Amino acid sequence: xxxxxxxxxxxxxxxxxxxxxxxxxxxxxxxxxxxxxxxxxxxxxxxxxxxxxxxxxxxxxxxxxxxxxxxxxxxxxxxxxxxxxxxxxxxxxxxxxxxxxxxxxxxxxxxxxxxxxxxxxxxxxxxxxxxxxxxxxxxxxxxxxxxxxxxxxxxxxxxxxxxxxxxxxxxxxxxxxxxxxxxxxxxxxxxxxxxxxxxxxxxxxxxxxxxxxxxxxxxxxxxxxxxxxxxxxxxxxxxxxxxxxxxxxxxxxxxxxxxxxxxxxxxxxxxxxxxxxxxxxxxxxxxxxxxxxxxxxxxxxxxxxxxxxxxxxxxxxxxxxxxxxxxxxxxxxxxxxxxxxxxxxxxxxxxxxxxxxxxxxxxxxxxxxxxxxxxxxxxxxxxxxxxxxxxxxxxxxxxxxxxxxxxxxxxxxxxxxxxxxxxxxxxxxxxxxxxxxxxxxxxxxxxxxxxxxxxxxxxxxxxxxxxxxxxxxxxxxxxxxxxxxxxxxxxxxxxxxxxxxxxxxxxxxxxxxxxxxxxxxxxxxxxxxxxxxxxxxxxxxxxxxxxxxxxxxxxxxxxxxxxxxxxxxxxxxxxxxxxxxxxxxxxxxxxxxxxxxxxxxxxxxxxxxxxxxxxxxxxxxxxxxxxxxxxxxxxxxxxxxxxxxxxxxxxxxxxxxxxxxxxxxxxxxxxxxxxxxxxxxxxxxxxxxxxxxxxxxxxxxxxxxxxxxxxxxxxxxxxxxxxxxxxxxxxxxxxxxxxxxxx
DNA sequence: GAGCACTGC
Numbered sequence: 064x065x066x067x068x069x070x071x072x073x074x075x076x077x078x079x080x081x082x083x084x085x086x087x088x089x090x091x092x093x094x095x096x097x098x099x100x101x102x103x104x105x106x107x108x109x110x111x112x113x114x115x116x117x118x119x120x121x122x123x124x125x126x127x128x129x130x131x132x133x134x135x136x137x138x139x140x141x142x143x144x145x146x147x148x149x150x151x152x153x154x155x156x157x158x159x160x161x162x163x164x165x166x167x168x169x170x171x172x173x174x175x176x177x178x179x180x181x182x183x184x185x186x187x188x189x190x191x192x193x194x195x196x197x198x199x200x201x202x203x204x205x206x207x208x209x210x211x212x213x214x215x216x217x218x219x220x221x222x223x224x225x226x227x228x229x230x231x232x233x234x235x236x237x238x239x240x241x242x243x244x245x246x247x248x249x250x251x252x253x254x255x256x257x258x259x260x261x262x263x264x265x266x267x268x269x270x271x272x273x274x275x276x277x278x279x280x281x282x283x284x285x286x287x288x289x290x291x292x293x294x295x296x297x298x299x300x301x302x303x304x305x306x307x308x309x310x311x312x313x314x315x316x317x318x319x320x321x322x323x324x325x326x327x328x329x330x331x332x333x334x335x336x337x338x339x340x341x342x343x344x345x346x347x348x349x350x351x352x353x354x355x356x357x358x359x360x361x362x363x364x365x366x367x368x369x370x371x372x373x374x375x376x377x378x379x380x381x382x383x384x385x386x387x388x389x390x391x392x393x394x395x396x397x398x399x400x401x402x403x404x405x406x407x408x409x410x411x412x413x414x415x416x417x418x419x420x421x422x423x424x425x426x427x428x429x430x431x432x433x434x435x436x437x438x439x440x441x442x443x444x445x446x447x448x449x450x451x452x453x454x455x456x457x458x459x460x461x462x463x464x465x466x467x468x469x470x471x472x473x474x475x476x477x478x479x480x481x482x483x484x485x486x487x488x489x490x491x492x493x494x495x496x497x498x499x500x501x502x503x504x505x506x507x508x509x510x511x512x513x514x515x516x517x518x519x520x521x522x523x524x525x526x527x528x529x530x531x532x533x534x535x536x537x538x539x540x541x542x543x544x545x546x547x548x549x550x551x552x553x554x555x556x557x558x559x560x561x562x563x564x565x566x567x568x569x570x571x572x573x574x575x576x577x578x579x580x581x582x583x584x585x586x587x588x589x590x591x592x593x594x595x596x597x598x599x600x601x602x603x604x605x606x607x608x609x610x611x612x613x614x615x616x617x618x619x620x621x622x623x624x625x626x627x628x629x630x631x632x633x634x635x636x637x638x639x640x641x642x643x644x645x646x647x648x649x650x651x652x653x654x655x656x657x658x659x660x661x662x663x664x665x666x667x668x669x670x671x672x673x674x675x676x677x678x679x680x681x682x683x684x685x686x687x688x689x690x691x692x693x694x695x696x697x698x699x700x701x702x703x704x705x706x707x708x709x710x711x712x713x714x715x716x717x718x719x720x721x722x723x724x725x726x727x728x729x730x731x732x733x734x735x736x737x738x739x740x741x742x743x744x745x746x747x748x749x750x751x752x753x754x755x756x757x758x759x760x761x762x763x764x765x766x767x768x769x770x771x772x773x774x775x776x777x778x779x780x781x782x783x784x785x786x787x788x789x790x791x792x793x794x795x796x797x798x799x800x801x802x803x804x805x806x
Numbered sequence: 807g808a809g810c811a812c813t814g815c
Contacts, residue, residue, distance in 0.1 A: 174813065202815055219815040248814065338811065370812065401811055423811035436811060481813090493815095546815035577810075643815095703807040722809070 102189060102196045102212070111190040118188060121149030126293050127157050134161070138260055139269040139288045143278040145295020146451065150272055151240055152185050155213050158236050162268060163212045166235035171218040173246045174407060175201040182206070182215040202546070203639055218248035222255075226496055226543070230259050236268045242281060243273040243444070244406065245480035245508075247490060253284065254506050255497060276444040276477055284508050298454040300416075304467040312419035313341055315464045317348050323415050323462070324353060324395055325360050330414025330459070331384060331396040333404060333452055337423045337438045342367045342399045349397060361385075361392040368400035368408065371578060373632075380410055405448050409455070416453040416461040418446060420474070425484050429515040431697060434486055435721040442478040446470065480509050487511060488549050491519040492528055495535040496543040525679060525745060526553045544647050547571065553676030555644065560675075561668040562658040564648070566608055570673070572641035573607045574717060574729070576633040580610075583628075590628040598706045601666055602714070602731030604673060606706045611637065670715070670733050671741065677715050678742050682727060683735070683756045684712045690727070692719075693738075693746070696753045702726040713738065739763045 098106050118124065123144070133140045144150040155170045162168065172178040182199035191197055198207035200216040207214055218239070225231055237256060239249055256269050271281050271288070282288050309315040313336070320334055336342050346365045353363050362385040368377060385394035398410055402422045422445070423436045441449075446463065453459025463470065482490070491502060499505050502516055523529045526549055528539030535543075542552035551571050558567035573579055582590040597613065599605040614634050617623040624631035648655065658665050674681075682690040682699055688710070690699045701707055702720065707730055717729035739746045739760060748764055751757040 217814060219813090223815055244813090246813070338809090340809070369810095371810070403812065405812090407812070425811075438811090489815095582809095702809095704809080720810085724808090726808075 100190050102191055105190075107190055110187070114188050118149070118153065121153055122147075122294050122296060123149035123153035123157075126291060130154065130157060130291060131161065133289050133291055134158070134268055134270075137289055138264065138267070139256075139271065139285045140291055141278055141281045141285065141288050142270055142272045142291045142293065143275055144272065144293035145275055145297060146455075147296035148293040150293055151181055152188065154270065154272065155215075155236075155238060156185065156189065158238075158268075158270070159213055162235045164235065166266070167211060167233055168213050168236040168238065169221060169231075169234045170213070170215050170238040170240055171221050171249070171252070172215060173218055173241050173244050173249065175217055176407075177241075178215040178217055179204075185213065185215070203643070218246055218252060222248050222251060222493065223546075225252075225255060226493075229498060230262055231256075231267070232263075235266060236270065238270040238272060240272045241274075242271045243275075243277050243477075245478075245482075247481045247485060250480055250482045250508060251490060251493065253508050254499075257285065257506055258499075274444075274448070276447070280508070297451060298456070298458045300450050300454040300459045300461050302450060303460065303462045304470065305464055306466065308466060308469065309419075309464050312421060312464055313345065316417050316419045317345055317352070319417050319462050319464065320345075320349055320397060321352050321356075323417070324363060324397070325356065327415065327460070329384075329393045329395065330457075331398065331410070331412045332415040332417065333410065333413045334397065334399045334417040335404065335419065335422070335449055336399060336401065337421050338401060339367075339369050339371065342369060342401065345399050349399070358388055358390045358392065362388050362394045363397055364394070365397040365399065368398055368404060370401070370403050370407075377408075380408070383412075404452065405445065410452075412456055413452055414457065414459040416449055416459065417464070418449045418461060419464040420446065424478070425481070427484050427486055427515065429486075429512065429518045431695060431719075432486065432518060433719050433721055440474060442476060443470065443474045444477045446474065482507065482511055483509055487515050487519040488522045491516065492523055492535075492539065492543050492549050495523075495529065496540065500534070522679065523549060525742075526550065526676065528553075541651055541653075544651060545644060547575065547644070550676045550679070551575075554673055555648070555676075556653060557675035558672040559654050559656045561672040562656040563665075563668045563672055564653075564655045565657060566669050567672050568641050568644055568648075569608055569611045569637075570604050570669075572637040572644060573611060573633075574604075575640050576637045578630050579607060579633055579637075581628040581630050586628075593627045593629075594706070596627075599666075600707075600709070600732075601670065602707050603705055603729045604715075604717075604731045605666060605669060608669070610634075670731060671737055673715055673731060674733060674737055674741055677717070678738060678745060680716050680719070681733070681738060682714050682716060683753070683759065684710055684714075685753070685755050690714065691753055691756065693751065693756060696756075697725055699725040699727050701730050702728040704728065705730045707732065735759055736763050736767070739767060743767075 100107050142150060142154065155168055158168055172181065178199045178201050182197055183193050186193040186197040189197055194206040195208055195210050197213045198211045200207055200214055200220050202217070202220065231237060239252055242249055260267055260269060271285065273281060278290055282290055316334055316336065320332055323332055334345065336345055346367050350363065350365045353360060364382065364385050366379045368380050380398050384396040387393050398404065404410065420441055421438050422441050424439045425434055426437050427434045450461035453461050494502060494505065520529065520533060523539065528536060528542050528549060530536055538556070541556055542549055545552040545555060547555070551574060555567055555571050558564045580590065580594055597606050597609040599609055610629060611634065614624070614629065619635070621631045624634065658668055679694065681693045683693055685691050690701065691697065692699055699719070705728065711732035713733050713735045714727070715731045715733045716727035720726045720728055746760055748757050748760040751760055
């Protein structure tokens with residue numbers, strides 16, 4: 064039972080006692096009749112005993128007594144177990160026997176599917192209905208009830224809960240699973256739980272569960288917590304290295320794969336590459352090269368696997384190897400995948416792994432405020448994980464396309480945790496919201512660079528989420544309620560001042576999903592033609608809005624999407640996100656306001672609302688025809704995928720991508736004057752490095768001052784309000800604050 | 807006229 068934190072103390076005590084008594088009664092019952100499920104009071108089904116017999120074979124069962132012993136003595140323990148040990152399914156069930164008095168047990172997972180599928184499995188094992196005693200909680204789907212005592216959830220979800228239940232009082236045990244993955248959310252939870260444990264020494268236990276690497280680091284971080292080691296159940300994997308470094312890992316991967324196919328025993332192959340383009344090329348080459356070998360080698364089914372592949376194509380990796388050829392030579396399945404096959408998707412029957420040693424990784428440059436993707440060498444832990452994929456069903460082999468020496472001396476032990484590779488404005492806002500004021504002294508397992516934290520604080524200050532002292536403002540608190548980048552939260556909260564909440568909800572939702580437009584390689588022209596009908600000359604943001612409106616007019620038809628090269632899944636998910644965001648707006652009593660699309664200023668309002676949050680991401684066209692970002696003076700170009708076919712003097716951009724050049728992706732035509740009017744402090748000409756841009760702002764400054772002298776009361780937001788006499792005028796906080804800035 | 811690893815609220 065998850066205790067509602069709003070319950071009065073007496074009531075809470077009362078409830079706990081009741082449950083305690085209930086358990087006593089249940090225990091007696093169990094003694095009387097071992098066939099009764101203590102959680103439901105029903106008789107166990109036949110399946111229960113069958114599953115129980117299998118469960119008892121899992122290595123986790125041998126550790127049960129030791130687990131209880133350690134839990135008795137310590138508040139936090141580290142549990143290390145390989146795949147196949149049963150830790151994710153069994154440990155939480157063991158803990159239910161002792162630690163669910165009056166409160167629940169939470170077990171976090173980095174991914175939604177894992178939370179869902181594990182919950183389903185455990186409900187079966189416990190012989191209860193999913194969503195009753197055992198449930199799960201992920202974004203858009205809460206499958207729990209007031210009976211739920213064990214809840215699997217995404218780490219992000221637990222963090223959300225912490226915002227409204229700062230001591231996580233609903234839980235008696237919190238288990239952080241897959242801790243070695245070091246997701247952003249898990250890392251924040253580490254620090255948070257460390258603080259909460261101090262406040263709840265008697266009634267909170269914490270279990271950190273991880274694969275083999277890193278256990279020592281976790282132990283040390285949690286005040287030398289004890290380690291419980293559970294052996295895995297995996298088959299040995301033989302590792303091979305190359306004698307010399309390879310010139311091209313792609314070529315080497317292809318030829319190694321062909322050699323395995325030609326000379327090794329039957330068994331499927333998994334090849335790791337870095338991205339879509341490489342994977343498609345490799346699949347094509349492998350297939351054609353093997354065909355050239357004729358009937359002496361077996362037929363192959365070579366399938367690509369990456370996340371942006373549509374689900375029906377992803378399913379192909381589960382199809383079996385082709386039938387033997389006419390000479391009777393066995394067929395083989397070859398999966399060529401990104402890192403998605405390292406953690407997220409498990410394919411049975413893989414016996415050979417080809418590991419070139421690279422993956423695309425996010426890197427963050429705080430000085431340029433740019434996140435980019437870079438193909439980089441993997442870590443030892445990652446290489447180990449990849450090799451392990453060959454030993455899930457029988458002994459396997461792993462071919463590493465680098466030398467043993469480079470494995471030992473060049474690969475780092477563990478991939479840098481995400482928190483060291485990301486823009487942290489969202490994280491900082493969350494921490495502030497969780498009541499952590501002193502970020503510099505917050506106990507991060509790996510503290511981010513001070514410059515990254517400074518950048519985040521600075522950005523949040525400019526957005527109005529923090530005051531001069533770095534304290535969370537009321538506005539910042541509102542921003543933190545949204546599952547969005549702080550900049551987009553600001554856009555959304557500002558949209559009501561410009562009477563375009565619905566339009567902005569749509570745009571923000573679409574910006575949160577990937578790939579609105581499809582552009583298959585063999586139909587690029589058709590895709591571009593189809594896209595043309597949605598194009599709005601002001602740019603990509605409003606073009607997105609047009610797509611969504613059209614999608615709705617066509618009753619969310621998937622056929623219509625297919626015919627128009629629109630990603631149906633993305634739009635459906637944007638629709639869900641939009642509903643969730645609208646709900647959060649309503650919950651915070653932000654008025655939903657609107658403008659008639661025929662109003663001459665309709666698009667101006669939309670663009671001004673975008674500027675309200677995105678003003679830090681703007682660029683100015685210089686005389687030589689190149690764009691320069693307004694504040695950092697970086698030379699940039701509009702990405703060719705943008706619908707903008709002219710070069711406006713000022714643009715707002717959503718994303719800065721560093722590939723062959725500095726590109727701005729998702730771009731909209733704006734006016735320099737609006738920038739100055741809306742954020743005069745930020746665009747004060749004295750702060751602008753580039754001379755041309757500075758001179759422009761000086762011109763604008765003079766112009767605006769002149770206008771204000773003539774009509775001292777004229778304010779942008781008020782102008783708008785006058786046009787909306789029908790809408791009840793409401794002096795909100797942000798209107799008055801933008802007024803005070805302008806004076 | 808270029809190209810998006812993977813998650814998540």
